[in-house]
Amino acid sequence: MLNILIRAVCILSWSTVYLLPKKSLKRYLPVTVLAGLFTVTNVLIGTHYNFWEERGISRKRMWNHLALVLGPFAVGNLWIFHFSYGRFGFYLLINLINNLQYVFGLKRLIEKANYVNYIKFTGLHHLILTMFESLLLYGYQKFLDNSSSILFKVNK
Numbered sequence: 001m002l003n004i005l006i007r008a009v010c011i012l013s014w015s016t017v018y019l020l021p022k023k024s025l026k027r028y029l030p031v032t033v034l035a036g037l038f039t040v041t042n043v044l045i046g047t048h049y050n051f052w053e054e055r056g057i058s059r060k061r062m063w064n065h066l067a068l069v070l071g072p073f074a075v076g077n078l079w080i081f082h083f084s085y086g087r088f089g090f091y092l093l094i095n096l097i098n099n100l101q102y103v104f105g106l107k108r109l110i111e112k113a114n115y116v117n118y119i120k121f122t123g124l125h126h127l128i129l130t131m132f133e134s135l136l137l138y139g140y141q142k143f144l145d146n147s148s149s150i151l152f153k154v155n156k
Contacts, residue, residue, distance in 0.1 A: 010071025028081040031141045035077045038133050039069045051121035095134040099127050
């Protein structure tokens with residue numbers, strides 16, 4: 001049942017992208033792809049080092065992770081950058097609130113549903129890792145913006 005819910009949230013989250021301006025989608029898609037790569041890498045490393053224990057066969061687990069990475073995480077990243085980019089403090093605050101919601105809400109829910117059992121990875125670990133990643137992502141977007149403005153000046 002939880003797997004169906006996760007996949008439904010993936011599909012529903014992408015329906016909100018139609019409300020996002022095309023300019024924002026185009027501008028923040030590269031940083032969203034990088035965020036997805038970070039998340040997939042974390043899942044692979046965490047699984048290898050037994051940071052958590054997952055239920056079900058490996059193929060089903062893979063599809064569930066991809067549904068989260070390509071669904072609400074990616075779309076959420078687009079929306080966070082759309083609303084907060086250019087205001088660093090606000091960006092950090094939104095990311096902190098988002099990560100705290102995961103640590104104190106969603107993480108407990110998925111543990112109770114026996115979807116995943118965290119062994120060596122605590123909420124504090126998650127918070128530190130994701131906030132560090134959000135700093136890297138913001139820096140990457142700044143780099144992309146500066147690179148494109150330099151290229152634009154050169155082409156003139």
